[in-house]
Amino acid sequence: MTKRRIALISTGGTIEKTYDELSGVLANHVSVLDVMLASLELRGVEVQRIALMNKDSLEMTADDHTLIAETAAQLAREAAGVIVVHGTDRLAASGERLVELVGTPASPVVFTGAMRPYELRSTDALQNLTEALLAVQLLAPGVYLAMHNQVLQFPGVVKDRRAGTFVKETP
Amino acid sequence: MTKRRIALISTGGTIEKTYDELSGVLANHVSVLDVMLASLELRGVEVQRIALMNKDSLEMTADDHTLIAETAAQLAREAAGVIVVHGTDRLAASGERLVELVGTPASPVVFTGAMRPYELRSTDALQNLTEALLAVQLLAPGVYLAMHNQVLQFPGVVKDRRAGTFVKETP
Amino acid sequence: MTKRRIALISTGGTIEKTYDELSGVLANHVSVLDVMLASLELRGVEVQRIALMNKDSLEMTADDHTLIAETAAQLAREAAGVIVVHGTDRLAASGERLVELVGTPASPVVFTGAMRPYELRSTDALQNLTEALLAVQLLAPGVYLAMHNQVLQFPGVVKDRRAGTFVKETP
Amino acid sequence: MTKRRIALISTGGTIEKTYDELSGVLANHVSVLDVMLASLELRGVEVQRIALMNKDSLEMTADDHTLIAETAAQLAREAAGVIVVHGTDRLAASGERLVELVGTPASPVVFTGAMRPYELRSTDALQNLTEALLAVQLLAPGVYLAMHNQVLQFPGVVKDRRAGTFVKETP
Numbered sequence: 001m002t003k004r005r006i007a008l009i010s011t012g013g014t015i016e017k018t019y020d021e022l023s024g025v026l027a028n029h030v031s032v033l034d035v036m037l038a039s040l041e042l043r044g045v046e047v048q049r050i051a052l053m054n055k056d057s058l059e060m061t062a063d064d065h066t067l068i069a070e071t072a073a074q075l076a077r078e079a080a081g082v083i084v085v086h087g088t089d090r091l092a093a094s095g096e097r098l099v100e101l102v103g104t105p106a107s108p109v110v111f112t113g114a115m116r117p118y119e120l121r122s123t124d125a126l127q128n129l130t131e132a133l134l135a136v137q138l139l140a141p142g143v144y145l146a147m148h149n150q151v152l153q154f155p156g157v158v159k160d161r162r163a164g165t166f167v168k169e170t171p
Numbered sequence: 172m173t174k175r176r177i178a179l180i181s182t183g184g185t186i187e188k189t190y191d192e193l194s195g196v197l198a199n200h201v202s203v204l205d206v207m208l209a210s211l212e213l214r215g216v217e218v219q220r221i222a223l224m225n226k227d228s229l230e231m232t233a234d235d236h237t238l239i240a241e242t243a244a245q246l247a248r249e250a251a252g253v254i255v256v257h258g259t260d261r262l263a264a265s266g267e268r269l270v271e272l273v274g275t276p277a278s279p280v281v282f283t284g285a286m287r288p289y290e291l292r293s294t295d296a297l298q299n300l301t302e303a304l305l306a307v308q309l310l311a312p313g314v315y316l317a318m319h320n321q322v323l324q325f326p327g328v329v330k331d332r333r334a335g336t337f338v339k340e341t342p
Numbered sequence: 343m344t345k346r347r348i349a350l351i352s353t354g355g356t357i358e359k360t361y362d363e364l365s366g367v368l369a370n371h372v373s374v375l376d377v378m379l380a381s382l383e384l385r386g387v388e389v390q391r392i393a394l395m396n397k398d399s400l401e402m403t404a405d406d407h408t409l410i411a412e413t414a415a416q417l418a419r420e421a422a423g424v425i426v427v428h429g430t431d432r433l434a435a436s437g438e439r440l441v442e443l444v445g446t447p448a449s450p451v452v453f454t455g456a457m458r459p460y461e462l463r464s465t466d467a468l469q470n471l472t473e474a475l476l477a478v479q480l481l482a483p484g485v486y487l488a489m490h491n492q493v494l495q496f497p498g499v500v501k502d503r504r505a506g507t508f509v510k511e512t513p
Numbered sequence: 514m515t516k517r518r519i520a521l522i523s524t525g526g527t528i529e530k531t532y533d534e535l536s537g538v539l540a541n542h543v544s545v546l547d548v549m550l551a552s553l554e555l556r557g558v559e560v561q562r563i564a565l566m567n568k569d570s571l572e573m574t575a576d577d578h579t580l581i582a583e584t585a586a587q588l589a590r591e592a593a594g595v596i597v598v599h600g601t602d603r604l605a606a607s608g609e610r611l612v613e614l615v616g617t618p619a620s621p622v623v624f625t626g627a628m629r630p631y632e633l634r635s636t637d638a639l640q641n642l643t644e645a646l647l648a649v650q651l652l653a654p655g656v657y658l659a660m661h662n663q664v665l666q667f668p669g670v671v672k673d674r675r676a677g678t679f680v681k682e683t684p
Binding site: 138139 | 210211212213214215216293295297298301302304305306308309310317319320321322336
Binding site for chain 3: 552553644651678
């Protein structure tokens, strides 16, 4: 069986945070996505890594969201699907921007992230990345979030800060 | 959002094996599925656990496969989907039996298992369970295997012992 | 064989920090010492837990150091040994205070801590606690630090912030 | 501070066992000692690795025990201490053989092992190795076992198979 070629765009965020011993805070210095990918058995997809930026999403500008959306739209034309690893605080802004730009991309674009960094024992990072890597193979073209055992379709996906997850906005 | 109610049938197998200190081998004494489920964020499904049997699948009889298939078919009528956790050596036999019995079940039935027990640091158990718990929400009614980042549809799914995974039989 | 009764005084610090999902920083909310102790095979000692305070050591006052030293000195008279789990930034101040107060306590008092919280995959917390729990059985009465595969005796133990460990001051 | 040079003799045993996916049993194929050593902060010792043999200790012959004892005795003359990583079933035989050969070696010789391999989530391997690496710095010349939070001196150390640990023989 031929593996589907999937583009994985990394933009930073909690999922990639590592612990800085000296300052005692979590900062975005090193990408741990490659460590996570190496720990998974990937028989369905072949991953093409695109390290687009490495930002806490709270620091993203409108231009950053547009750049992410444009890059995802372009890669959706070249690959069988696209995954965007994104900080959760501003993830929805990039997702909505992509819908504004192209409506439905040429192949499925799946956003994911994490509430707790991979470096923590009790992280949700591996679960979410696993889900995104499976969902991108099963979904029709569109813009989605895969995280915490659910897939939600843009537009109308928002972070529920109190619940620590994403929900579909009720109109 | 309402969570989908999913039935999870456990039958034993590597995924649930625990280490017996005295004999130094891996044996099927204790279910670790509940530990795994507790470590995941389940926002999409509500899991109903059915501990049907706890067998190394190499010891399963034709009657065992029929019992598993009948139980899955029945639960597929009651729940929004069914997951069957199964030893990999005879997993395909239960999947094929289900197709023989009902053709297409009333809701998706997703088999999964593991090549390396959850108790090992480098297990594939959590990845596979995560994938089954997501796939069951996205797939149309049918009989499937979800494992190692791919979803394969029965009939015609076989274990590739040398590669340590499952593949679709080429006719 | 009778286990030695050891008093374990907890005071807070990095070793016990847990991750706060909402704020994204590491804070001292919950003691994880009991989780760590439960993960070790303790055949040599019976641990008596004394939760004295739960402070980032940078916030400790002179009174805090005196309270820690007095409590350790008192427990050293009652138990076969004392372990003090302490934030590393001000650990040396409590150790020096104990030497000032009593010179040599009635049984060995071993300070320990961690540079990286237990909640992180790559923590030094378990190593250091393991070392303290063994050293307290082997050392003569005195005041010590056990951490990072070494035992140093007070007075004259200082944190080397750049190296991320403790060293013996060269006079 | 100068680190003490410690010789670490590996002989195989549970501590080094890795999981063989195909056969589903635990076998001694790959040394994981280097992975364990890399995960520890070693500020007190500099480790010299001697891979003497890689055997399940149940398969050790009298010659094997003599070879282990002679190698340890020789290295105890050259290094500041010696650690012997050994399968627990026949560990005591090598320890007793060393006492027969030399009585008290030139520097401390500390045996250790594990009841549960490092590859398991709930292993005692790291605890035991950590203890051996600290004990070897604190003990007087002699032959010892360090494991499960205790140090026992040879002769007269025996495995208590039911308790899953070592005890001092009561005469």
